[in-house]
Amino acid sequence: MSRSELVARTGLTRSAIGALIGELARVGLVVERRAISDGSPGRPSPVASVVADQNVAIAVEVLVDCVGVAAIGLGGTVLYSTRLDRPRGRVSVDETIHDIVAGVTQVKGKLSPSCRILGVGVGVVGLVRRPDNSVPIAPNLGWHDVAFGDQLRLALGGTDVVALANDADVAALAEVRRGAAVGVDDVVCIWGEVGVGGGLVSRGEMITGAAGFAGEVGHMPVNPDGRLCQCGSIGCWETEIGEGALLRLTGRPNPSMVVLGGLFGRAHPFIAGQLNDEIARRALHSSMANLRVVPSRLGMDAVLMGAAELAFEAVLSDPLATLREVEARRTG
Amino acid sequence: MSRSELVARTGLTRSAIGALIGELARVGLVVERRAISDGSPGRPSPVASVVADQNVAIAVEVLVDCVGVAAIGLGGTVLYSTRLDRPRGRVSVDETIHDIVAGVTQVKGKLSPSCRILGVGVGVVGLVRRPDNSVPIAPNLGWHDVAFGDQLRLALGGTDVVALANDADVAALAEVRRGAAVGVDDVVCIWGEVGVGGGLVSRGEMITGAAGFAGEVGHMPVNPDGRLCQCGSIGCWETEIGEGALLRLTGRPNPSMVVLGGLFGRAHPFIAGQLNDEIARRALHSSMANLRVVPSRLGMDAVLMGAAELAFEAVLSDPLATLREVEARRTG
DNA sequence: CGGGTTTGTCCGGGGGGTGGACAAACCGCA
DNA sequence: TGCGGTTTGTCCACCCCCCGGACAAACCCG
Numbered sequence: 001m002s003r004s005e006l007v008a009r010t011g012l013t014r015s016a017i018g019a020l021i022g023e024l025a026r027v028g029l030v031v032e033r034r035a036i037s038d039g040s041p042g043r044p045s046p047v048a049s050v051v052a053d054q055n056v057a058i059a060v061e062v063l064v065d066c067v068g069v070a071a072i073g074l075g076g077t078v079l080y081s082t083r084l085d086r087p088r089g090r091v092s093v094d095e096t097i098h099d100i101v102a103g104v105t106q107v108k109g110k111l112s113p114s115c116r117i118l119g120v121g122v123g124v125v126g127l128v129r130r131p132d133n134s135v136p137i138a139p140n141l142g143w144h145d146v147a148f149g150d151q152l153r154l155a156l157g158g159t160d161v162v163a164l165a166n167d168a169d170v171a172a173l174a175e176v177r178r179g180a181a182v183g184v185d186d187v188v189c190i191w192g193e194v195g196v197g198g199g200l201v202s203r204g205e206m207i208t209g210a211a212g213f214a215g216e217v218g219h220m221p222v223n224p225d226g227r228l229c230q231c232g233s234i235g236c237w238e239t240e241i242g243e244g245a246l247l248r249l250t251g252r253p254n255p256s257m258v259v260l261g262g263l264f265g266r267a268h269p270f271i272a273g274q275l276n277d278e279i280a281r282r283a284l285h286s287s288m289a290n291l292r293v294v295p296s297r298l299g300m301d302a303v304l305m306g307a308a309e310l311a312f313e314a315v316l317s318d319p320l321a322t323l324r325e326v327e328a329r330r331t332g
Numbered sequence: 333m334s335r336s337e338l339v340a341r342t343g344l345t346r347s348a349i350g351a352l353i354g355e356l357a358r359v360g361l362v363v364e365r366r367a368i369s370d371g372s373p374g375r376p377s378p379v380a381s382v383v384a385d386q387n388v389a390i391a392v393e394v395l396v397d398c399v400g401v402a403a404i405g406l407g408g409t410v411l412y413s414t415r416l417d418r419p420r421g422r423v424s425v426d427e428t429i430h431d432i433v434a435g436v437t438q439v440k441g442k443l444s445p446s447c448r449i450l451g452v453g454v455g456v457v458g459l460v461r462r463p464d465n466s467v468p469i470a471p472n473l474g475w476h477d478v479a480f481g482d483q484l485r486l487a488l489g490g491t492d493v494v495a496l497a498n499d500a501d502v503a504a505l506a507e508v509r510r511g512a513a514v515g516v517d518d519v520v521c522i523w524g525e526v527g528v529g530g531g532l533v534s535r536g537e538m539i540t541g542a543a544g545f546a547g548e549v550g551h552m553p554v555n556p557d558g559r560l561c562q563c564g565s566i567g568c569w570e571t572e573i574g575e576g577a578l579l580r581l582t583g584r585p586n587p588s589m590v591v592l593g594g595l596f597g598r599a600h601p602f603i604a605g606q607l608n609d610e611i612a613r614r615a616l617h618s619s620m621a622n623l624r625v626v627p628s629r630l631g632m633d634a635v636l637m638g639a640a641e642l643a644f645e646a647v648l649s650d651p652l653a654t655l656r657e658v659e660a661r662r663t664g
Numbered sequence: 665c666g667g668g669t670t671t672g673t674c675c676g677g678g679g680g681g682t683g684g685a686c687a688a689a690c691c692g693c694a
Numbered sequence: 695t696g697c698g699g700t701t702t703g704t705c706c707a708c709c710c711c712c713c714g715g716a717c718a719a720a721c722c723c724g
Contacts (some may be wrong), residue, residue, distance in 0.1 A: 004671065016712055035671090041672025041722040297665065336702065339715065349680060367702090373691040374701025 002035065002045035019050035021048050027323050028116075029055055029074065029315075030216065050075040052243060056161050057311035060100055061303040062124040064088075064140045065202050067096060069103030071111055074118070074315070076178045080110045081304065091141045093148065097155045103129070104156060118326060119161045121311030123303040132224035133164040163310045165279065167191065168261075170306025171296070175259045180297035184257045189296075191261040261296035268295035274308050334377035353380050353566035359655050360407070360448075360627065361387055361647075382407040387448050389588065389643035390439065391493070393430055393499060393635040394456040396420075399428060401435030403443055404640035406450070406647070408510045412442045413636065424475045425480065429487050436488060441610045450658060451493045453501040453643030454484065455635040463624040491661050493643045500593075502638025503628070507591045509641055514627040516589045521628075523593040600627035 003011075006017050024030040031051055035044030052073025065088065070081035084099050104124025106122075111117075134150020153162040163290040165173075172189035181187045260268050275293055298305055314322045338349050356362040363383055367376030393400040397420065402413035416431050425578025443449075458470025467480020485494040497505075504521035513519045564599075592600050607625055630637055646654045 005669095013713055014672065015714080019711085035720090039719060039722080040670085041668070043672070043720040045671060118666085345682060346703065347705085367689090369690060369693080372701085373699070375689040375703070377702060420703095517694085543667080 024316035119311035121307035171302040174306030391639035451638035451643035503634040506638035
């Protein structure tokens with residue numbers, strides 16, 4: 001993006017943009033290439049771009065049947081990724097951490113030595129309490145009250161900051177930042193693979209609720225006469241999924257876009273027509289009939305991309321301070 | 333609150349607090365009283381307090397069976413209020429606006445001439461689209477696509493800024509700011525009178541969703557085999573209320589506190605025991621069993637208080653600019 | 665090669681905060 | 695009444711970040 005474009009988008013002055021870009025370039029987050037003349041009159045504006053291959057996040061996804069690890073450059077370019085399928089049953093905390101450490105070691109080996117690691121982001125199939133990076137419960141993994149973030153951080157050597165979140169939450173984040181919902185403020189993501197997960201984004205920010213449980217649509221009760229769910233409740237969506245509960249959810253008055261991922265994303269072409277009919281019928285009002293239901297654009301990569309986004313959050317909000325901290329942690 | 337207390341709470345320096353308080357005092361939002369010595373050593377700190385009776389909001393609530401109007405001072409003190417009961421059927425837009433104008437005229441007459449009106453806040457039983465202050469649909473009033481905010485503003489003379497929101501949303505706001513949920517970040521309010529309304533607050537801010545429909549729990553589908561609701565959906569909570577749906581809702585993994593108002597608030601003493609048992613049984617995890625369900629503290633006043641809070645929002649976020657604008661609108 | 669246009673850079677200025685020095689207002693004690 | 699000890703308000707120099715104008719640089723076109 002050229003400097004003049006930045007001026008137009010941010011509303012800041014040329015002076016301010018110049019100073020900011022200069023500072024970011026000084027610490028190696030950004031490079032400026034000489035402007036290429038586009039034929040229009042006036043002095044051409046130099047193009048600033050992110051140094052993606054020197055500023056990366058380690059992204060981790062912990063699903064039921066696989067563990068994925070990737071190095072993702074600032075801006076969302078996947079530099080290298082690996083995936084370890086694992087037989088059902090190999091889901092204990094220790095085994096999972098072991099597999100992650102192996103994947104991270106492999107991925108780090110592929111990176112150039114000059115490359116900076118800005119953080120480790122993890123998306124996990126389970127409920128996550130953000131303040132302490134712990135997993136109170138992950139039904140599909142059989143985990144209860146695990147200090148997963150801390151354990152992983154130590155297992156990785158303790159030099160990198162680890163940020164943990166629910167897999168559907170980070171997938172939603174990825175779709176909003178770089179996927180099907182770019183520019184949309186209020187989004188619900190429905191992620192269905194083994195279980196049913198959901199992520200909420202309101203006004204561009206992730207909503208997790210007090211205990212990190214918001215958006216856990218899989219355990220929203222939809223049928224009072226339904227079957228007992230493993231979460232202890234009755235008639236959860238996750239257990240009643242055969243009954244067309246997806247349609248009921250989209251009938252709820254919240255988002256301006258619903259992104260479907262996983263199984264639902266792949267099924268989208270076959271159910272889109274019926275879905276839209278149902279939305280039109282159930283919408284409380286015509287302004288809700290504009291609700292768009294779209295398939296995920298990032299597909300399988302969404303969770304890893306979102307995990308990276310999670311790790312980048314600190315750099316984006318305060319680049320200089322975060323880089324200082326990263327450097328401090330690296331040297332000891 | 334004393335200046336030294338402000339320094340401790342905000343983390344700002346004494347200089348900054350002094351300058352800010354001085355400026356607010358200069359424009360008449362705040363007065364400083366000489367400090368009263370409390371016996372402890374050291375120079376006593378002057379106490380700053382809000383000039384509530386000279387800086388008021390006109391708060392309006394539009395319910396099914398009544399229209400309420402109040403003058404509420406900055407900080408939440410009710411200076412004067414009036415309520416107009418109305419027979420069922422007198423709910424048209426024109427009649428409602430007529431009743432409000434009458435109420436506002438009466439309330440304004442009771443205020444001293446020196447008193448500043450900072451804005452008009454309205455809580456209405458219906459869905460509200462925030463950007464344009466319109467009401468897409470209000471089933472219990474029979475309204476469809478009404479530019480209610482604009483109509484009311486013009487009917488009131490056009491000199492005051494009018495802010496509109498859903499009644500349950502503003503009630504939630506009031507409970508968080510000055511009621512049962514002070515200091516709690518993530519709150520769901522359930523308001524049941526004629527219909528069932530809900531307000532969401534996450535991280536201290538009102539969540540309305542893209543179309544202003546978030547938190548409309550009354551129309552959340554809870555029974556796939558239920559009755560047809562007037563909103564066009566099937567098995568809405570509002571229509572299935574007899575089936576214990578409240579318990580199901582509190583089983584949903586979102587807030588750290590649920591505030592019950594209206595009918596539910598009055599019923600709270602009788603159902604508290606059963607409610608807590610059910611929460612403990614349905615909670616996904618023990619951290620959710622800490623969920624507190626409490627009755628509204630503000631009761632009947634919650635909607636009016638919240639409407640005032642809505643009107644005060646601009647002054648609180650940028651006092652000087654808002655006061656300049658208020659003055660500009662008043663003089664022409 | 666010279667005007668028109670768009671842009672980067674330099675520089676003075678202002679708003680809003682920090683932080684230290686100093687004075688003011690209280691306490692307790694002699 | 696006077697004197698330290700303590701807490702606080704006030705003044706002032708300073709810094710950071712941004713604005714906005716003046717100027718130069720780099721492009722177009724004729």
